[in-house]
Amino acid sequence: MTSGDATLAPGVPDRAEKSRSLGADAWRELRTNPLFVISCVIILIIVVMMAFPGLFTSVDPNLGDLSKARQSPGGDAWFGYDTQGRDIFSRVIYGARASMLVGIGATVVQVVVGVLLGVLGGFFGRWVDVIISRIGDIFFGLPFMLGAIVVLTTLNPPQSSPGQVAIILQVVLSIAVLSWPISMRLMRSATLTAKQQDYVKAARSLGASTPRIIFRHLLPNSIAPVMVYATIALGANIGAEATLSYLGVGLRPPVVSWGVMVSDAATYFETSPHMLLIPAGFVTFTVLGFVMLGDAVRDAMDPKSR
């Protein structure tokens, strides 16, 4: 990885050599990749929308004016009105918060659980590995959508009305519970390779304790594949939130999210498609941002693909 450019700065060979670590190399590659720049801009816009919706609109997202129901996009309301006469532009802006919260929350839980179990299974091997892997297989064997529907209906039988925080937590946890085995497997196989490296043996012979080896040496050195997966998974989780709401088991009305908007609009799709296409477009746009980011980071981190 540090080949070639040593002649670039003949006066200070040591520093030039040092600055071209794998991370620095990846960063150089990333900055020049248009995919990375575009995805960062998209994500930045969505994050600002999530944090400060008031910057974009001053209209109340829950204020309905039935005389304007299902009006098409026009001068007063860029994105038109929904079936209760609420301003879609404002709802889409405010909806970013719940959708992103679900996406980020589910990704964090699934990655933390997967990484911890994966590194433990990979490091200790034997029965610890067998048990963790089989439990992973059990959850991986459940078809994702079916599993999520069953979990969410068990928690909220039809006609019940859970609170806003409760339902967001439930959606986050049910997505995470069904998808942690993927990051566990990635982490496990990365740990298996890293475990054989000399620096682990060196640390051991210097008397480092097991927790120190795991958390200070193995974890930072084998987390890269999981981080790439996490960016793509974050996008996928935002899509999953929309799909679950569309199926009627995810977030529901007092909460404003893109999935809830899509689910409200589905029955009117033939007459007023803008109600569905606009929130769905935002979902697509956000997922696109994260998938592109994941792609760019993977290309930059994988020296083989250069």
Add this chain to the structure above:
Amino acid sequence: MGRYILRRLLQLIPVFFGTTLLIYVLVWLVPGDPFAGKCGDRACPPAYIEQMTHKYNLDQNIFVQYFLYLGKLFQGDFGQTYSGVDISTLIGQAYPITVRLAIIALIFEGVIGLAAGIITGLGRKRFVDNLVMISTLVLISLPVFVTGFIIQVVFGMDLGWMSVTVSSDAPWGELIAPGFVLASLSMAYVARLTRTSIKENKRADYVRTAIAKGQPQKRVIGIHLLRNSAIPVMTFLGQDLGALMGGAIVTEGVFNIKGIGGLVKQGIETKESMQVVGLVTILVLVFLVMNLIVDLLYAVLDPRIRYD
């Protein structure tokens, strides 16, 4: 190889029991009276409740219930719904439809996904490459139901090439559009996977050797390059058949197809727990068996992989 197959089969057993137990407990734990609303407006007569409680072993501990259920299942008895319809009959009607849908989706993935992957992997045309990369990116980002709605509106309503919903016996012809929708996400993955795999193998030593010893290009590509690049793609396609059948629930909902997904959803909504458990158990079995077959196929495709 024999020992490997045996070991894989043994590993499958705890996973099968774990997954089905999980589903069983989740489904039967749905809170609320299982008999609420089952007898119209009136409350159910005690005789009916007693009979049903006995039939589903509801008076037993949930783990005992589960093993009694599995015992019957292994004899091919899926049980009955509350209204007395055999669940095996329901499955018999819905299963062929979902299988047809999954096969069409798999064909789309195989044909379009592979073709796009091979063309971009082998070719040097920047324009085609960018086109495929961008269109797959968009397909990956679109939630499946949105793809479904768009196809319905464009081809069903604006162009009038197909009907928006699928009739109840779902002939092959009507399933083409839903099959495409179901395949859309995986098709994009197949295209990208094939492209990466070919690009990587193009620089492999054995390809250089084949060219160096003067083999015609057709043979180098057909025999050496493509066959070796097929391994990750085959793995993906094999695992995907199981995932497609489980994932069909959304597509079936959008196009109103009376398949497994529709039955599961209806079962959950009407609290027909027996129906849900039976259907999901079958899906899990298909998924596990497909994974096993894929693992064994590795050895056939890649002689470098040995299992003993």
